Amino acid sequence: MNENTILIVEDNREISDMLSAFLTENGYQTECAYNGREAAACLKNKEYTLILMDLMLPYRSGNDLIKELRTRSNVPVICLSAKSGMETRLEVLRMGADDYILKPFDLNEVLVRMEVVLRRSNTGAKPLNPEDGGKKLAFKNLVLNIDGKCATMKDTPLSLTAKELAILQLLMEHPNKTFSKANIYEAIWKEPYYYEDNTLNVHMSNLRNKLKKADNGTEYIDTVWGIGYRLAGNEVGKSL
Numbered sequence: 001m002n003e004n005t006i007l008i009v010e011d012n013r014e015i016s017d018m019l020s021a022f023l024t025e026n027g028y029q030t031e032c033a034y035n036g037r038e039a040a041a042c043l044k045n046k047e048y049t050l051i052l053m054d055l056m057l058p059y060r061s062g063n064d065l066i067k068e069l070r071t072r073s074n075v076p077v078i079c080l081s082a083k084s085g086m087e088t089r090l091e092v093l094r095m096g097a098d099d100y101i102l103k104p105f106d107l108n109e110v111l112v113r114m115e116v117v118l119r120r121s122n123t124g125a126k127p128l129n130p131e132d133g134g135k136k137l138a139f140k141n142l143v144l145n146i147d148g149k150c151a152t153m154k155d156t157p158l159s160l161t162a163k164e165l166a167i168l169q170l171l172m173e174h175p176n177k178t179f180s181k182a183n184i185y186e187a188i189w190k191e192p193y194y195y196e197d198n199t200l201n202v203h204m205s206n207l208r209n210k211l212k213k214a215d216n217g218t219e220y221i222d223t224v225w226g227i228g229y230r231l232a233g234n235e236v237g238k239s240l
Contacts, residue, residue: 005029006114007048009039009065010080011057015103019052022107036060043069050114055081055092063092070096074150076117076162080105086198093202096161116190120162137172139231141215144168153214163188164207171221171231180228204229 006028010016013034020030031048033039035058043051043065051069055062066077079092082103089100098117101110135146144151149165151158160168166188170179182193185200193200204221211220219232 005031005048007031007033007039007042007046007051009033009036009051009057009062010054011035012054015080018107019110022111026111034058036062036065039065040068043073047073048075050076050078050118052110052114053077053079053097055079055083055088063095066092066095066097070159070161072159074160074162074165076120078110078113078117080110090198090202093199094206096159096206098162117162120166120188137169139172139175140218140220140233142168142211142220144172153211156214158210158214160207160210161203163203164210167203167207171229175231178224178227178230183228 006023008016008019008023008030010019010032011034016032016034020032023030028049031042031046033042037059039053039057040060042048053062053066057065062079062081066079069075069077076098077096078099078101079097080101080103081088081092083089084102092100098120099113101113137144137146141154142151143153144165146169149162151160151165151168167184170184170187179187181200184204185191185193189199208221222230222232224230
């Protein structure tokens, strides 16, 4: 599979063809799946650089596909949906989507959002592999492989999204610093932070829940009330 292959999961063939043609013009290879069943087969048998995922699909919903995918891969996923409700957006972010674009959308916006997500992840659909070489940071039972873009807890791979890995890296590289929500959002998303935006809260909650599930009883991220977040405790930032 070419490193620049994008999987477009969209049941509207006109939208799918439009996205495919536009991305091809911009140097990407594309594959298209037109329902949840086709998409599940593609995701099971192949690896992709990024997935553009419609939510309302025949046979299997995009929500189900994202949830299943996140059990085995951290490939970036951008949802494309006509559902504008905040609850829907937060639900798919909690499941592990990296971004959410409302329909109708501008093609150039889709391209820019893809580029931002890919810069953050710096990876295609690589299996989570804790044995990749490169610089690592350790904190308690957590090991973050910066170059390999993966993390392990007690030698067990963690299924983290690109944003969750980026948040961990930011905190672990600056263990003595307390970051405001605006600091973290603007460092990771490369966009201005607005007070009412709940995106960071959702990703931070997802990350903390995954860490707690993997190592219950050990704190990894502290909430500094009225300020933001920092790495918990003093045993911090040890390089490997």
